[in-house]
Amino acid sequence: MTVSGEAVKKRLDVFLLAYLTVQGAAVSRTTVQKFIADGLVTINGVMAVSAHYKMKAEDIVHLGFEPKTTAAVESEDIVFEVVYEDDDLAVINKPAGLVVHPAPGNAAHTLVNGLLHRFKTISTVNPLRPGIVHRLDKETSGLLVIAKNNESHLDLAKQFAAHSIKRTYLALVKGRVEYDEH
DSSP: OBOOGGGTTOBHHHHHHHHHHHTTOOOOHHHHHHHHHTTOEEETTEEOOOTTOBOOTTOBEEEOSOOOOGGGSOOOOOOOEEEEEOSSEEEEEEOTTOOSSOBTTBSSSSHHHHHHHHOSOOOOSSTTSTTBSSOOOTTOOEEEEEESSHHHHHHHHHHHHTTOSOOOOOOOOOSOOOOOOO
């Protein structure tokens, strides 16, 4: 990529994120910063050392990787209940025993596989975990908010990070409970 126009004086990570987004890659700014830290980015043939680098006119930027896409995760007909849905998000009831996203040892038969089957559009902020903003453990059932586009994904992620979304948990326990704590 050759830097010109509006890209001049932008931070390297912001420049790369904008470029990759236009190219259809589903990456976050944190991911772009990791590419830089891992030595996958060069500027004018020299390895970039800082995401804060300010782009200069005619800089030549090379990114040495191929972005992963949601094609790496296969669509599957997985059963789960959709409790609420609009254009931006869905709330689903994840059954106990269902893994939320693919990982080593669980490459298929996950909620993500089912989301790709069920929804026409889904966020691609994290291409290996499309739609997933938060998760529940495999053996835990409960409601999950699913992002149906990247804008809602980023907005929801900010809310979860700021703890402005209220979550309530209910546990069913068999036997004696030692401590009465909240």
